[in-house]
Amino acid sequence: MMRRLPPFVLFLALLPMVLGCGDAGNQPADQAAGPDTGASGANEPTRGTIGFSALTLTNPFFKVIADSMKEEAAKHGYELLVVSGERDVKKQADQVSEFIVKGVSAIVLNPCDSQAIGPAIQKANEAGIPVFTNDIKYDGDAGEVVCHIATDNYQGGRLAGEAMVKLIGDSGGKVAILHFPQAESCQLRVKGFREVIDAHNAKDGAAQIEIVAVLDGGGVRDEGFKAAKDTIEANPDLAALFAINDPSALGARAALEAAGKADQVRIIAFDGQKIGKQAILEGKIVCDPVQFPDRIGKATIEQIVRHFDGDEVPEEILIPSELYYQEDAKNDPELQE
Incomplete structure (x- = not known):
C-alpha cells in the first residue's frame, strides 16, 4: 500500500515545477524577447547609413561639418560613412557609386565640381537614394538634389x-x-x-x-x-x-x-x-x-530625417555669415x- 505524503512534503516536491512553468507573456519584456542587450542599447540595429563625400578633409572647415553630421546622425539612429573626394570629381563620382553598392539610405556631397558631379547624382537618383548637398551647391540639371544647406x-x-x-x-x-x-x-x-x-x-x-x-x-x-x-x-x-x-x-x-x-x-x-x-x-x-560649419552639418542631418519622416523639405537653407574682426x-x- 502506498503511503500518503504529508502536505508540506508534497508542496516542496511540486515547488520547482511551479517556478519553472511561468507564462512567457507575463515575464518582463526584456526577458521574453531574448537575451538582455544592456541598458545602453548598443547592440540595437541602426536606422541606416548616410554616405558623406566631402570636398576635402584636409581643410578643418569640412572636418567640422563631418563631425557635426556624425554627432547629429547618431542622435537619430543613423551611422555616417565619411570619405574625401580631395577635389577630384572623378574620385567623388566613384565614391557615390560605392555608396550605391553599399545601399546607403542617403548621400550628402560637397561637390568637387559643381557641374561635373551631375551624372553621379543622377545615378544615385536612379537607385532611389536621395541626395543632399552642403556648403557647395550642385549647379546642373542632370540629377536631382533634395535640399542644399550652406552659408549664405x-x-x-x-x-x-x-x-x-x-x-x-x-x-x-x-x-x-x-x-x-x-x-x-x-x-x-x-x-x-x-x-x-x-x-x-x-x-x-x-x-x-x-x-x-x-x-x-x-x-x-x-x-x-x-x-x-x-x-x-x-x-x-x-x-x-x-x-x-x-x-x-x-x-x-x-x-x-x-x-x-x-x-x-x-x-x-x-x-x-x-x-x-x-x-x-x-x-x-x-x-x-x-x-558656422557645425550648424551646416546639424541642419543637413535634420533635413534628411525630415525627408524620411515624410515632411516637406525646403530646396535650400542658407545660414548668414557675420564679420569677425x-x-x-x-x-x-x-x-x-
Whole structure:
C-alpha cells in the first residue's frame, strides 16, 4: 500500500515545477524577447547609413561639418560613412557609386565640381537614394538634389566687399582676388564682393578700388602662396587682397612676408576657421565673414530625417555669415583654450 505524503512534503516536491512553468507573456519584456542587450542599447540595429563625400578633409572647415553630421546622425539612429573626394570629381563620382553598392539610405556631397558631379547624382537618383548637398551647391540639371544647406555665400561676399571699402575706400588702390572658381559657393562670394566694390566705384568722387587680378588660389595654402606671389610680382603697388577662404589667405600672407610686403598688402579672407581667427587675432588677416560649419552639418542631418519622416523639405537653407574682426578675436572663448 502506498503511503500518503504529508502536505508540506508534497508542496516542496511540486515547488520547482511551479517556478519553472511561468507564462512567457507575463515575464518582463526584456526577458521574453531574448537575451538582455544592456541598458545602453548598443547592440540595437541602426536606422541606416548616410554616405558623406566631402570636398576635402584636409581643410578643418569640412572636418567640422563631418563631425557635426556624425554627432547629429547618431542622435537619430543613423551611422555616417565619411570619405574625401580631395577635389577630384572623378574620385567623388566613384565614391557615390560605392555608396550605391553599399545601399546607403542617403548621400550628402560637397561637390568637387559643381557641374561635373551631375551624372553621379543622377545615378544615385536612379537607385532611389536621395541626395543632399552642403556648403557647395550642385549647379546642373542632370540629377536631382533634395535640399542644399550652406552659408549664405553671396551675403558673405557682400560683407567682405563692405569690409574692403571700409579698409581702403578713402584712398582707393589695387586689389587682387584669390578665387576657387570650380565651387559654386566661391562664385557667390566673389559675385557679392564685386557688386559692393562696383557700387562704391560708381559713387561720384569715390576713390577707385581696382580689381587687377582674379587668380585660382585652389582654396589651399600652397596654391594661395603661389597665386599671391605671382600677383605681387605683377602688381608691386598692390594694396589689398580678398581670399575666398582662410587656407589660401594664409598662403598669401606667407608670400607677402617672403616678399617683405606684409605691411603694405592687407588681407580680407572668408571662413572663420580657428586658424583664420588666430591670424586675425595676430593681425595677419584684417577680418573674415565667418561661417558656422557645425550648424551646416546639424541642419543637413535634420533635413534628411525630415525627408524620411515624410515632411516637406525646403530646396535650400542658407545660414548668414557675420564679420569677425580682431576685437572679436580678443573676446573669443575658442582662442582662450
